[in-house]
Amino acid sequence: MRAAYASVTKPDDPLAALAVGDQPEPSPPEGWVTVEVRASSLNHHDLFSLRGVGLPADRLPMILGCDAAGIDPDGNEVVVYPVVPDPPDPRGFSLLSERHPGTLAERVAVPVENLLPKPAGLSFLDAACLPTxxxxxxxxxxxxxxxxxxxxxxxxxxxxxxxxxxxxxxxxxxxxxxxxxxxxxxxxxxxxxxxxxxxxxxxxxxxxxxxxxxxxxxxxxxxxxxxxxxxxxxxxxxxxxxxxxxxxxxxxxxxxxxxxSTMGSRDELASLLDLVVQRNIRPVIDSTYGFSAVADAFAHLHSGDVFGKVAIDHLH
Structure with missing residues (x-):
């Protein structure tokens, strides 16, 4: 499947560490499911990963991305909560793309309890900007x-x-x-x-x-x-x-x-989704790129000339 991933890490030139190409399909363990990703968004966390922050060489190559919205195996529209329990980590957790492959791919494996229903009035692109x-x-x-x-x-x-x-x-x-x-x-x-x-x-x-x-x-x-x-x-x-x-x-x-402060809980993400719908809020999206232009999206984020989120439409 196509994916954006860190092939190496380069502290001084993160964009040079980015690769886009084929990566293995997810192999979800028991209690995990595979989600068909419809949209994702970039975070500075992705650039940190390309620099090698929190991503040691023995975990490479690593598919990047924390945020996603998509379709679960039962056909439900879902938002992915990106925090995974990780006892060896000093924080007690890790984010997708730190120890487990991330969301910048056609499909991603996540614990089933990490899936929340996507509100009907929220687009995949808007929903994918919320989890991080x-x-x-x-x-x-x-x-x-x-x-x-x-x-x-x-x-x-x-x-x-x-x-x-x-x-x-x-x-x-x-x-x-x-x-x-x-x-x-x-x-x-x-x-x-x-x-x-x-x-x-x-x-x-x-x-x-x-x-x-x-x-x-x-x-x-x-x-x-x-x-x-x-x-x-x-x-x-x-x-x-x-x-x-x-x-x-x-x-x-x-x-x-x-x-x-770092991230938030699954219940807080559910409350955030409710608030967004109730108050008719939509995330501020700076720009949207098709997945075929994901490298350009990374370059734009890295430029610093961004206001809001950089979103990725996986269907283009």
Whole structure:
């Protein structure tokens, strides 16, 4: 079957590690099933894998991709939850494409309990954008950030999949949302999603109860300064640098919580799907590529000039 996979790993040139071609058909163990993939989407996790982050040489070649929507063996339209129990992993789990082949293929094997019904009103492409970036944003806001107890939210570095999802979800949950971006055009698009868009480091008209932080070193001081007493700063990444300076005086004086966050649960994905349908939300899709152009999709993601998700239509 055709697939996009890491043939080698190249820390300094991830696109050179990407291969597109034939890979073996899935061989699902007991309790797993094979899903016919109709759509998937890319994440920075895929580029990290091509760099060799979390993907040692003894697991190569590895089919990439965490996100998918498709058809199960009984003909049901499903969304794939990409987290698989993995006791040897320090986290206790791994994502599809880390130890088990991923979703950027014609078919993927997953545990049967990892399948959720795709809502009828949601396209395969929209559904395939939700399981990683949107679930991460939902978990950061609702579970880790306890956004129900907050009036206002700051999203740092809006433009990528998680950040744009956080803006849309926080707005849908009735919160005042502020979002930063260095790019004036992206700030304009962020404002159209319901946020007050500001330049990085700008003074906000109020302090916020939740900060969604995925940038790291360049924005973390600003995140601390924008946080109200007992606010939650929820961290899911550090795209701008992981060695942030933290003024501990502000942390203890303001009684701040700094919380790490990764992915979310299957039940949270089910709740996210319900919320998307109930509030008539659709994921922000930057661009859609046919599977035959998946290498171009990777190049586009790698360029950094992306607003929202890069989706893959497996039927083209």
């Amino acid at each position: 970036a949107w679930l991460t944003a939902y978990h950061m806001l609702v579970t880790r950030g306890r956004v129900a107890d907050a009036e206002a939210v700051l999203v740092q570095g809006a433009g990528g999949g998680v950040a744009t999802a956080a803006v849309v979800l926080a707005s849908a949950l009735g919160k005042r949302v502020y979002a930063t971006s260095r790019d004036a055009a992206k700030r304009e698009r962020i404002a159209a999603l319901g946020a007050t868009a500001v330049e990085p480091g700008a003074r906000l008209p109020e302090r916020v109860g939740v900060v969604i932080e995925s940038v790291g070193a360049p924005t973390f001081e600003h995140s601390l300064k924008c946080a109200e007493p007992q606010a939650r700063i929820v961290v899911c990444g550090a795209t701008g640098g992981h060695l942030a300076t933290v003024d501990l005086r502000r942390v203890f004086a303001m009684r701040l919580e700094i919380l790490g």
